[in-house]
Amino acid sequence: MSLTQALFYLLAGVITLSTGMAVTRKQPVHAVVYLVVSFFATAVLFALLGAPLVAVLQIMIPAGAVMVLFLFIIILLGREAPKPRDDSAMRWALPGILAIITVAAGLMLIASPQHQTIPLAMAKASARELGTYLYRHYWPAVEGISVLFFVALAGAMFLVREFKPKPDAQNEEPKP
Amino acid sequence: MTAPLEHILALALVLFALGAFCALARRNLIMILLGVEIMLNACCVALVGASLKWQAPDGQAFTLILMALGAAEAAVGLALFVHARKRTGTLDAASYSSMKG
Numbered sequence: 001m002s003l004t005q006a007l008f009y010l011l012a013g014v015i016t017l018s019t020g021m022a023v024t025r026k027q028p029v030h031a032v033v034y035l036v037v038s039f040f041a042t043a044v045l046f047a048l049l050g051a052p053l054v055a056v057l058q059i060m061i062p063a064g065a066v067m068v069l070f071l072f073i074i075i076l077l078g079r080e081a082p083k084p085r086d087d088s089a090m091r092w093a094l095p096g097i098l099a100i101i102t103v104a105a106g107l108m109l110i111a112s113p114q115h116q117t118i119p120l121a122m123a124k125a126s127a128r129e130l131g132t133y134l135y136r137h138y139w140p141a142v143e144g145i146s147v148l149f150f151v152a153l154a155g156a157m158f159l160v161r162e163f164k165p166k167p168d169a170q171n172e173e174p175k176p
Numbered sequence: 177m178t179a180p181l182e183h184i185l186a187l188a189l190v191l192f193a194l195g196a197f198c199a200l201a202r203r204n205l206i207m208i209l210l211g212v213e214i215m216l217n218a219c220c221v222a223l224v225g226a227s228l229k230w231q232a233p234d235g236q237a238f239t240l241i242l243m244a245l246g247a248a249e250a251a252v253g254l255a256l257f258v259h260a261r262k263r264t265g266t267l268d269a270a271s272y273s274s275m276k277g
Contacts, residue, residue, distance in 0.1 A: 002184035008179040012187045019191055019214055023198035026208045037209060042217055045259075048178060049228045051236045054220075061243045062217065068249045073254045074206060077261050095200035097262075099193040106189040108224045110182045120225075133233045134240060145244045152248040156255035 005119060009047055014041040032070045039063035053127040184225030191218035205260070205267045209253045216246045 017036050022034035032091065039062045047055035125133075197212030202208055220239045254274025261267055 002177050004178050016190055019194050021212065023194050028204060031207060031210055039217065042221060045221065049224050054224060054236050054239050057240060057243060061247055062213065065224050066213065066247055069250060069254060070206065073257065077258065077267065080266055092201050095197050099197040103190055103193045107186055110186050117182050118226050119177040119180050120179060123228055123231060125236055127234050127263065130233050130236050134237045138237050141241050142232065144239060148248050152252050155252050160253040160260040
């Protein structure tokens with residue numbers, strides 16, 4: 001097993017462990033910090049799989065911007081009063097069973113003997129190649145993403161504007 | 177040499193299942209959105225692995241688009257949570273029960 005192959009399994013272990021820790025934490029802050037570790041390890045994995053631009057953007061966007069946004073929102077909203085809730089095992093059991101069955105089925109499919117597992121050769125798509133390819137073949141998608149961001153900005157500003165009840169609700173009586 | 181595509185897909189499958197479990201089992205809205213982010217991340221892993229397998233940059237281009245989608249989704253989702261928290265005073269998904277039939 002070469003060094004890069006060993007690195008893949010090491011990174012896969014780190015990603016799985018930190019994501020598993022993230023989904024089981026009680027406090028959302030701890031979950032978000034574990035997820036930052038997971039996304040960072042995913043970025044290193046992307047660099048290993050020959051995608052340096054995707055790796056850099058993975059650190060900047062999901063691990064940086066989105067997770068910091070999550071942290072800010074958690075800090076902004078503060079903690080709410082704990083409510084009595086059923087911490088029965090059943091609430092976790094059904095989703096857990098569904099997830100385990102799905103993973104087991106998928107792993108059996110992947111491990112079925114008609115696939116021969118050949119290690120992939122190392123390759124690298126440079127940032128220039130990827131950017132040129134993206135803008136040459138997928139420029140409508142890039143334009144669509146820009147429109148999507150604008151709509152998301154408008155939607156977010158609409159949602160968080162100051163909520164007050166209608167000022168003249170009572171003197172707006174239907175006129176005969 | 178890196179790992180075979182099957183192992184990359186297995187990693188993506190495990191990550192996706194963890195994210196789906198998080199979105200299904202947790203009650204806190206923030207944790208549900210985190211589960212969705214984990215699932216998007218699993219898709220990114222599978223796409224980059226397939227991009228390496230077939231030596232085509234399409235998978236990486238899709239990954240960039242998917243990251244932008246995830247960022248927009250998180251922004252709108254979190255704004256919605258701020259709105260919901262202001263209106264109802266809670267982020268517990270089980271307490272939004274006014275549409276119970």
